[in-house]
Amino acid sequence: MTFLATPEAAAPLNLSRRGLLGAAAGALVLGLGARPAASQATPAAEAMPNPFAALLELRADGTARLQMPFVEGGQGVSTALAQILGEELDLEPARLLLECAPPGARYKLPGAPRVTGGSSSVRTSIAPLRRLGATARAMLVEAAAIRLEVPAGSLTTEPGFVVHAASGRRIGYGELAEAASAQPVPAGVTLRDRDKFRWIGKPVARLDVRAKSTGKMVYGIDLAVEGMLQAAVQHAPRYGMEPAEIRNEAAVLALPGVHSLHRLPGAVAVVADRWWRAHRAAETLQVAWREAAPGAANAMPADFSTRALRDRQQAAPGPGITAETAGDASGALKGAARVVEASYDAPLLAHGQLEPPSALASWNAEAGTLELWVPNQAPDMYLPVVARAAGIAPEKVTLHSPPLGGFFGRHFLYEAASPFPQAIALTKATGRPVKVIWSREAEFLRDAFRPAALVRFRGGIDASGLPVALEAEIVCDHLLNRTFGAPADRHDRTVVEGIANKVYAFPNRRVAHVVQRSPAMVGFWRSVGHSYNDFFMECFLDELAEAGQTDPFALRQRLVEKSPRHQALLAAVAELSGGWKRGPFTAPDGSRRARGIALSSPFGTEVATIAEVSIQDGRARAHDVWVAIDPGSIVNPSTVVEQVQSAVAIGLSSALLEEVVYEHGTPRARNYDGYPILPPDQMPRVHVRIIESGAPMGGVGEPGVPGVPPAVVNAVFALTGQRIRSLPLSRARFGRVS
Amino acid sequence: MDLIVNGVRHTVALEAEMPLLWAIRDELGLTGTKYGCGLAQCGACTVLVDGIAVRSCITPVESVAGQQITTIEAIGEDAVGRRVVEAWVAHQVPQCGYCQSGQVMAATSLLKQIAQPSEAEVAAAMTNLCRCGTYNAIAAAMRQAAQG
Numbered sequence: 007m008t009f010l011a012t013p014e015a016a017a018p019l020n021l022s023r024r025g026l027l028g029a030a031a032g033a034l035v036l037g038l039g040a041r042p043a044a045s046q047a048t049p050a051a052e053a054m055p056n057p058f059a060a061l062l063e064l065r066a067d068g069t070a071r072l073q074m075p076f077v078e079g080g081q082g083v084s085t086a087l088a089q090i091l092g093e094e095l096d097l098e099p100a101r102l103l104l105e106c107a108p109p110g111a112r113y114k115l116p117g118a119p120r121v122t123g124g125s126s127s128v129r130t131s132i133a134p135l136r137r138l139g140a141t142a143r144a145m146l147v148e149a150a151a152i153r154l155e156v157p158a159g160s161l162t163t164e165p166g167f168v169v170h171a172a173s174g175r176r177i178g179y180g181e182l183a184e185a186a187s188a189q190p191v192p193a194g195v196t197l198r199d200r201d202k203f204r205w206i207g208k209p210v211a212r213l214d215v216r217a218k219s220t221g222k223m224v225y226g227i228d229l230a231v232e233g234m235l236q237a238a239v240q241h242a243p244r245y246g247m248e249p250a251e252i253r254n255e256a257a258v259l260a261l262p263g264v265h266s267l268h269r270l271p272g273a274v275a276v277v278a279d280r281w282w283r284a285h286r287a288a289e290t291l292q293v294a295w296r297e298a299a300p301g302a303a304n305a306m307p308a309d310f311s312t313r314a315l316r317d318r319q320q321a322a323p324g325p326g327i328t329a330e331t332a333g334d335a336s337g338a339l340k341g342a343a344r345v346v347e348a349s350y351d352a353p354l355l356a357h358g359q360l361e362p363p364s365a366l367a368s369w370n371a372e373a374g375t376l377e378l379w380v381p382n383q384a385p386d387m388y389l390p391v392v393a394r395a396a397g398i399a400p401e402k403v404t405l406h407s408p409p410l411g412g413f414f415g416r417h418f419l420y421e422a423a424s425p426f427p428q429a430i431a432l433t434k435a436t437g438r439p440v441k442v443i444w445s446r447e448a449e450f451l452r453d454a455f456r457p458a459a460l461v462r463f464r465g466g467i468d469a470s471g472l473p474v475a476l477e478a479e480i481v482c483d484h485l486l487n488r489t490f491g492a493p494a495d496r497h498d499r500t501v502v503e504g505i506a507n508k509v510y511a512f513p514n515r516r517v518a519h520v521v522q523r524s525p526a527m528v529g530f531w532r533s534v535g536h537s538y539n540d541f542f543m544e545c546f547l548d549e550l551a552e553a554g555q556t557d558p559f560a561l562r563q564r565l566v567e568k569s570p571r572h573q574a575l576l577a578a579v580a581e582l583s584g585g586w587k588r589g590p591f592t593a594p595d596g597s598r599r600a601r602g603i604a605l606s607s608p609f610g611t612e613v614a615t616i617a618e619v620s621i622q623d624g625r626a627r628a629h630d631v632w633v634a635i636d637p638g639s640i641v642n643p644s645t646v647v648e649q650v651q652s653a654v655a656i657g658l659s660s661a662l663l664e665e666v667v668y669e670h671g672t673p674r675a676r677n678y679d680g681y682p683i684l685p686p687d688q689m690p691r692v693h694v695r696i697i698e699s700g701a702p703m704g705g706v707g708e709p710g711v712p713g714v715p716p717a718v719v720n721a722v723f724a725l726t727g728q729r730i731r732s733l734p735l736s737r738a739r740f741g742r743v744s
Numbered sequence: 745m746d747l748i749v750n751g752v753r754h755t756v757a758l759e760a761e762m763p764l765l766w767a768i769r770d771e772l773g774l775t776g777t778k779y780g781c782g783l784a785q786c787g788a789c790t791v792l793v794d795g796i797a798v799r800s801c802i803t804p805v806e807s808v809a810g811q812q813i814t815t816i817e818a819i820g821e822d823a824v825g826r827r828v829v830e831a832w833v834a835h836q837v838p839q840c841g842y843c844q845s846g847q848v849m850a851a852t853s854l855l856k857q858i859a860q861p862s863e864a865e866v867a868a869a870m871t872n873l874c875r876c877g878t879y880n881a882i883a884a885a886m887r888q889a890a891q892g
């Protein structure tokens with residue numbers, strides 16, 4: 007699957023591509039298995055492989071293709087990686103084609119993970135990718151030296167060419183690629199000086215924008231292969247239930263285009279020639295559902311409700327598993343001049359990515375092989391699970407990772423929340439390739455939701471108004487246990503991130519995780535624990551400021567006194583917003599407004615956020631959001647700004663609107679009508695300042711999210727005097743403000 | 745029935761109530777038009793029928809038989825559409841891109857009807873959802889496209 011989709015390249019009609027690494031016709035596929043040379047037998051995991059063995063392909067037409075470790079889903083990773091590789095390889099980023107590599111060790115870029123998440127792609131791959139590019143360039147130069155019979159030292163490169171300046175001769179990379187791949191891989195390479203960068207750090211246009219503006223980008227849901235059938239499912243209303251009787255089986259089978267009906271775990275699938283026909287038939291099915299067998303994993307009880315979940319979280323006994331301690335929190339609370347107590351909570355959230363999940367599976371019974379296209383953020387994690395679902399060895403699976411129509415954490419491996427097991431079962435049952443698409447309703451029933459969380463805070467301040475003690479017990483599911491099998495008797499670091507290890511470093515503190523499993527399926531959601539904890543912490547800090555009669559901005563300045571990086575960040579966001587002013591004040595349009603501030607430290611990046619709100623028709627409205635973001639250093643400033651825009655939108659959406667409500671074991675909303683996401687008329691202006699402090703590179707895709715809810719909620723308090731401790735704000739009605 | 749899509753007449757045998765979206769995607773194989781909700785909530789499925797933006801996921805195919813249907817695949821054949829696309833590219837609008845076919849079609853429809861729309865007219869016409877939050881970039885691109 008090519009990242010820059012052309013109809014020929016993207017439509018996987020030619021199933022025989024698998025043996026050829028998906029190379030386009032006429033391309034030079036280099037060094038396939040040709041270099042088992044002893045010179046490379048370096049056992050160190052971080053050793054650079056021959057770049058041409060699998061990762062990099064130079065083509066005769068002067069373009070190149072990188073099998074990148076990550077998947078593109080709008081975060082701009084492919085362009086960033088093209089900038090980095092192009093910089094060292096000496097090839098224009100626009101001539102690079104990037105695809106999400108298949109799973110497998112041969113596609114591993116040393117040092118970079120194969121998971122697209124944790125806002126980690128660029129920061130983990132920049133060093134190895136620069137080395138890869140420089141290594142490939144050195145091998146090209148060596149090959150050219152042999153060809154031209156001149157010393158390698160007399161050669162230079164210019165984008166796409168090796169150049170012999172003395173004789174004016176130049177050779178295109180594509181022409182040299184085969185010979186280059188046979189060169190020994192140099193042990194060390196010199197990287198380009200930072201001050202000579204042409205693309206890294208520059209606002210290079212994203213490579214996929216035209217394709218995406220003209221409908222040419224091909225997503226998983228768009229794929230078709232010869233002879234393909236399409237399937238829709240009716241899921242059990244509650245997880246764990248199984249289909250019993252189907253009352254109108256014959257009538258449904260007689261519907262136009264319907265091929266067959268299939269009982270699957272927790273679902274009934276209809277296979278048809280067209281998806282809408284399958285979908286309509288699946289909706290028509292009258293299925294009697296059997297209750298989950300006693301002890302069935304993840305069974306959803308009939309009496310589960312999110313309201314009761316919140317009550318149980320409130321009542322869950324502490325002290326929980328300690329995640330961070332310093333000093334003596336309970337002693338300091340006893341001795342504090344004032345103690346503030348509050349509990350905050352945040353609901354389950356849906357991902358709401360606009361592309362509904364799909365999976366296209368093609369089973370070859372004779373060969374015992376499976377080809378699968380499934381949106382995913384982690385091909386190497388999917389592979390063994392896919393293989394197990396198909397009952398074959400992983401080597402018998404060809405797994406494709408198409409570009410994602412949004413993800414936000416949706417496409418990590420949540421086996422019960424993905425259609426791929428159904429697609430595999432259906433292709434095996436029908437002997438035909440089958441594409442399963444989940445309707446929006448099916449998706450909202452089976453998403454892996456952002457866990458609901460509740461925190462119980464106690465904070466102590468001294469006579470000068472400075473916080474001296476903090477206790478935080480965060481009651482939440484154990485996401486890392488449920489998704490990755492992490493030990494449940496240790497705290498989940500994603501559940502405490504944003505409160506534990508906060509820059510404020512109150513001298514006495516205790517942060518704990520009170521583990522409370524919920525029957526709802528849970529998953530990672532953009533900025534993970536920060537998405538709720540930064541709301542909790544930064545709003546509670548405003549409560550401490552209030553109790554100590556300190557301005558919230560001034561209090562934060564005092565609390566980061568020892569960190570020049572945070573001081574600079576606060577100064578930057580204040581300046582960007584025209585100077586800190588909390589309000590309330592009257593805006594030029596006559597409305598009363600106020601501002602709130604929040605500091606957050608997500609994914610190695612430091613962020614300060616200020617939001618300005620008013621109340622319109624009883625509802626909070628955000629007008630402007632100012633974000634100062636310090637990822638240490640960056641690769642593409644325009645992508646950073648775009649990611650902050652996007653993060654503000656989803657962060658604001660979660661603050662204002664979003665909440666998955668369960669009643670009687672089922673989610674109330676099954677489409678965007680019941681689960682509103684931020685519409686265009688509620689989008690604020692977003693102002694971004696990027697700071698490159700030179701600290702180790704942090705993430706960019708998620709860090710803009712978590713500061714938004716607390717900045718907005720703190721502004722709402724400044725404006726209305728109402729302290730909202732439970733999201734979303736749409737549950738609250740505000741009176742007129744004066 | 746006859747479907748005229750991007751100027752090409754197709755004779756198709758489909759259920760009258762099949763949504764236009766699925767006729768376009770599955771029957772004609774034009775997958776640039778997207779499915780997001782099936783309920784007229786998101787606008788990912790926006791196409792033009794006689795130049796007017798409609799949400800094809802709730803438009804029965806029979807109701808538009810014989811009318812001029814334009815999908816994103818033909819956007820380059822329309823002067824306004826080309827201008828919209830250039831503005832989208834200049835402002836680097838798409839992120840994941842999944843909503844953008846619908847956004848471009850909605851913008852094109854508006855500018856075909858009102859060459860220089862007011863902000864209120866833009867707000868009334870541009871209601872498609874974008875989970876990637878590209879709304880400010882869309883607004884900037886609209887301003888450019890409206891200037892001709």
Ligand code: FES
Pocket residue numbers: 778779780781782783784785786787788789790799800801802
């Ligand atoms: S798919 Fe038609 S409006 Fe969402």
Ligand code: FES
Pocket residue numbers: 080360411412838839840841842843844873874875876877878
């Ligand atoms: S660009 Fe991703 S939904 Fe709009």
